[in-house]
Amino acid sequence: MSTDHGELTPTSYAILGLLALRPWTTYELAKQMDRALGYFWPRARSKLYEEPKKLVAHGYARATSESTGRRPRTMYSITAKGRRALAQWVPMPGSGPVLEFEQLIRVFFAEHGSKADLLRSLDEVRRWAEDRGEASVGIPEAYLAGTGAFPERLPWLILTGKFLHDFEQMIDRWAEWAIDTVESWPDDLASAEPDWQTLREMAAAERTLADRAAARRAEGD
Amino acid sequence: MSTDHGELTPTSYAILGLLALRPWTTYELAKQMDRALGYFWPRARSKLYEEPKKLVAHGYARATSESTGRRPRTMYSITAKGRRALAQWVPMPGSGPVLEFEQLIRVFFAEHGSKADLLRSLDEVRRWAEDRGEASVGIPEAYLAGTGAFPERLPWLILTGKFLHDFEQMIDRWAEWAIDTVESWPDDLASAEPDWQTLREMAAAERTLADRAAARRAEGD
DNA sequence: GTTGACATAGTCCCTCCCGGACTATACAAC
DNA sequence: GTTGTATAGTCCGGGAGGGACTATGTCAAC
Numbered sequence: 001m002s003t004d005h006g007e008l009t010p011t012s013y014a015i016l017g018l019l020a021l022r023p024w025t026t027y028e029l030a031k032q033m034d035r036a037l038g039y040f041w042p043r044a045r046s047k048l049y050e051e052p053k054k055l056v057a058h059g060y061a062r063a064t065s066e067s068t069g070r071r072p073r074t075m076y077s078i079t080a081k082g083r084r085a086l087a088q089w090v091p092m093p094g095s096g097p098v099l100e101f102e103q104l105i106r107v108f109f110a111e112h113g114s115k116a117d118l119l120r121s122l123d124e125v126r127r128w129a130e131d132r133g134e135a136s137v138g139i140p141e142a143y144l145a146g147t148g149a150f151p152e153r154l155p156w157l158i159l160t161g162k163f164l165h166d167f168e169q170m171i172d173r174w175a176e177w178a179i180d181t182v183e184s185w186p187d188d189l190a191s192a193e194p195d196w197q198t199l200r201e202m203a204a205a206e207r208t209l210a211d212r213a214a215a216r217r218a219e220g221d
Numbered sequence: 222m223s224t225d226h227g228e229l230t231p232t233s234y235a236i237l238g239l240l241a242l243r244p245w246t247t248y249e250l251a252k253q254m255d256r257a258l259g260y261f262w263p264r265a266r267s268k269l270y271e272e273p274k275k276l277v278a279h280g281y282a283r284a285t286s287e288s289t290g291r292r293p294r295t296m297y298s299i300t301a302k303g304r305r306a307l308a309q310w311v312p313m314p315g316s317g318p319v320l321e322f323e324q325l326i327r328v329f330f331a332e333h334g335s336k337a338d339l340l341r342s343l344d345e346v347r348r349w350a351e352d353r354g355e356a357s358v359g360i361p362e363a364y365l366a367g368t369g370a371f372p373e374r375l376p377w378l379i380l381t382g383k384f385l386h387d388f389e390q391m392i393d394r395w396a397e398w399a400i401d402t403v404e405s406w407p408d409d410l411a412s413a414e415p416d417w418q419t420l421r422e423m424a425a426a427e428r429t430l431a432d433r434a435a436a437r438r439a440e441g442d
Numbered sequence: 443g444t445t446g447a448c449a450t451a452g453t454c455c456c457t458c459c460c461g462g463a464c465t466a467t468a469c470a471a472c
Numbered sequence: 473g474t475t476g477t478a479t480a481g482t483c484c485g486g487g488a489g490g491g492a493c494t495a496t497g498t499c500a501a502c
Binding site for chain 2: 042
């Protein structure tokens, strides 16, 4: 069916999903990714400009040339075939969460810096959470005020929104806890005392999760 | 100083940090990444085999040829110059957490599947958390038993460990909540009622974070 | 004492993807 | 009329993914 070799990736379907909402220019798509999808499926701009072309090549989208003044622009819209492909993709199993966290590498190797360095790294993390909060505070408020985009999708937008919210809160609370913990340490990291209490709590909680997984398997699942 | 073009990435310093603990063969390094660093800095095996060579080219590591029987292997160890470079890198600012979560795309576009499809996606997420719990349950227990690796690093290993733990718990709780929420919906997703209560709670919590960010900025930070 | 499974120790290569530099027009403000 | 910002993209080098491939070592089972 498709003559080109490039197969569709989750990024393709993410774009296709947006096209199912309404037609967009690539520029608008890129902006839209910044507002929502980009928080859990971040992709480079250059990719976002390529994907719609791939969708067109597969017959999943249609490109129409429009213009603002004498300046051309390309509007993309989904086809019936594209909707069918999307409906097939959505229910399929997907990959679990993948995390990249450079600042945590610097915490992991804290012994190569001072206590003050470590506290600075942790404070950076807390700021990240605060900045995130600032960036996203308007969105739930807009829906409460009835001005949010695509309100008919709100029930499941709240599901994904709460995930991002919980993620952000978790980071913030972790950073606060870590700062408190490190502040109680002596200046010489090498003589810091491990937080045994936290370690015991983690062991217990992991055990609970692991037991649930084992029980699930035992139930012949 | 360096004649080759490839500059050092966080991946390079992650490996360099491991070399600072003790010498390893590349194979051991790859295994070690699976055990800890890989959870917040996942990298392909092929990359892990290239990085030590780059470190040697920069004078940050030294390669020595050993053998097991007649089978050769390369042991890498850090140099004094490498330790200095690492000590410079660790305290520098790093990037905040970046998340990729394909399953959440499928939740985001839930309108293209059924309620049952959505529940299946969410259950997958819960299983992911359970499997993670199963995989990591032994680590805190080992340290409690006094058999964990590099016990002198335990204080900050607990910091990073708790982060991963909190991440996992957050995912698990979110999935449970989402499943409960969706189960209360009618079979036709289009007539589901938004969870206004959760939306209000999110708005309030984000506001708190955002205010803290604003206050921080006002304090001339 | 041989077979097979699994761990060790890598190499190779094609493709995906990043991300920053670059170009250019439209429009509004000063 | 210039300056700034939003719109609408293209280009490209290098990082990174990930699977296929090769080969030896070790240990337990048969």
